[in-house]
Amino acid sequence: MSAFLPLPVLASAAAHCQPVSLGDWRNLLAVIWDFLSLSLFSLGGGNTLLSEYHQMAVDQYCWLNSRQFADLYAIAEAAPGPSSMLVGLLGMGAAIREGPLWGLVSGVGAEVAILLPSTVVMVVASISWNRWRDSAWRVAFERGLGPITLGILFAVGLKILRISDHDTPAYAVSAVVCVLMLRSRIPPLWFMAVAALLGGLGLVNR
Amino acid sequence: MTSSRPLEAPAPSPSHLELFLGMQQVALSSFGGGLSAWSERIVVEERRWLNQAEFLTGLTVARLFPGPNQVNMAVYIGSRFHGLSGALIAIAGLLLIPFSLLLLLGLAYYQLHMLPAVDRLLAGVITASAGMAISMGFKLVGAYSRDPMALLLAAVSFLAMTVFHVRLIPLVLVLGPLAMAWYWPRQR
Numbered sequence: 116m117s118a119f120l121p122l123p124v125l126a127s128a129a130a131h132c133q134p135v136s137l138g139d140w141r142n143l144l145a146v147i148w149d150f151l152s153l154s155l156f157s158l159g160g161g162n163t164l165l166s167e168y169h170q171m172a173v174d175q176y177c178w179l180n181s182r183q184f185a186d187l188y189a190i191a192e193a194a195p196g197p198s199s200m201l202v203g204l205l206g207m208g209a210a211i212r213e214g215p216l217w218g219l220v221s222g223v224g225a226e227v228a229i230l231l232p233s234t235v236v237m238v239v240a241s242i243s244w245n246r247w248r249d250s251a252w253r254v255a256f257e258r259g260l261g262p263i264t265l266g267i268l269f270a271v272g273l274k275i276l277r278i279s280d281h282d283t284p285a286y287a288v289s290a291v292v293c294v295l296m297l298r299s300r301i302p303p304l305w306f307m308a309v310a311a312l313l314g315g316l317g318l319v320n321r
Numbered sequence: 322m323t324s325s326r327p328l329e330a331p332a333p334s335p336s337h338l339e340l341f342l343g344m345q346q347v348a349l350s351s352f353g354g355g356l357s358a359w360s361e362r363i364v365v366e367e368r369r370w371l372n373q374a375e376f377l378t379g380l381t382v383a384r385l386f387p388g389p390n391q392v393n394m395a396v397y398i399g400s401r402f403h404g405l406s407g408a409l410i411a412i413a414g415l416l417l418i419p420f421s422l423l424l425l426l427g428l429a430y431y432q433l434h435m436l437p438a439v440d441r442l443l444a445g446v447i448t449a450s451a452g453m454a455i456s457m458g459f460k461l462v463g464a465y466s467r468d469p470m471a472l473l474l475a476a477v478s479f480l481a482m483t484v485f486h487v488r489l490i491p492l493v494l495v496l497g498p499l500a501m502a503w504y505w506p507r508q509r
Binding site: 152153154155156157158159160161162163164165166167170183185186187188189190191192193194195196197199200203204207208211215218219222223226230232233234235236237238240241242244251253254255256257258259260261262263264265266267268269270271272273274275276279280285286288289290291292293295296297302303306307309310311312313314315317318319320321 | 348351352355356378379382383384385386387388389390391392393396397400401404405408409412415416418419420422423424426427428430431434438441442443444445446447448449450451452453454455456457458459460461462464465468470471472473474475476477478479481482483488489490492493496497499500501502503504505506
């Protein structure tokens with residue numbers, strides 16, 4: 116385990132600002148609070164949070180640069196399980212400078228913080244659903260928040276596209292994947308595999 | 322597996338351990354995709370914890386409330402039998418293996434991403450994931466195409482975020498109540 120590289124990685128990670136260290140407990144509390152409060156705004160399955168995550172990890176706390184954020188997003192999408200586990204990878208990035216063990220602890224902590232509030236609400240909702248089912252609040256919430264979620268998802272998609280793609284072939288691949296996601300039933304993993312191949316061959320670049 | 326189904330007799334309610342193992346089975350079966358289909362097969366058909374209608378209600382609730390849909394579905398199933406502790410154990414069952422795997426990938430990433438070969442592969446993969454990201458909005462837009470107010474709300478939230486850099490929480494706190502007032506069900 117001591118064979119871990121000295122992480123030149125993060126030296127170059129965010130030259131534009133100083134990474135915020137979690138060693139100071141006030142920073143730690145601020146970060147935990149950020150994840151806890153975002154939890155209840157994860158509408159539409161959680162993808163609405165992606166630009167907030169980017170804002171936090173890249174602009175506000177400087178744990179990562181945009182390029183690394185795009186990489187981690189892609190890894191979370193490609194790996195099995197809910198893609199919202201991306202938060203674990205971001206949390207890991209916040210503490211990986213202190214070593215892999217702290218990276219793991221921080222990753223687990225971030226994931227717990229992002230899931231806890233929404234889980235508590237969901238428990239209450241599941242147990243008392245019969246009381247809410249026909250309530251005007253439920254109808255208005257569902258119909259009102261739907262279009263807002265839609266607008267946010269477009270904004271988030273655009274943001275991811277901006278931080279991911281840099282040459283014309285790369286944009287073309289994204290466009291093709293988008294169309295195929297909507298028009299075909301090809302499993303997403305195939306797109307990832309083909310795109311990785313294109314990248315490996317140097318046909319798409321950033 | 323067992324195709325002998327005597328008129329949907331519900332199984333006795335699962336213990337914590339059974340919940341954990343059942344959700345773990347869901348997670349493992351869905352490696353490669355199709356989580357919600359696997360979840361239905363295992364939870365409804367094999368283990369008979371919920372019937373079809375209850376499962377669909379669960380999906381509705383899981384999508385409506387904040388949180389990742391699959392995680393919320395696990396909460397719905399777990400809390401039905403054992404309240405909060407059931408919910409937590411169901412999440413643990415669902416996430417333990419995939420999340421551990423993802424953390425290992427993360428450690429590998431933070432060690433290796435400066436290698437040119439890794440960087441080139443990822444440069445490819447992100448083009449696909451960016452395409453998936455923009456498809457999320459297009460997937461939903463059809464449902465609102467004949468509701469001008471919905472399209473206006475979507476446009477306002479899109480512009481607020483991309484052009485005016487409004488953060489998510491204030492955006493939802495301001496637009497959300499306005500939209501709810503507009504869509505408040507009126508008795509006729």
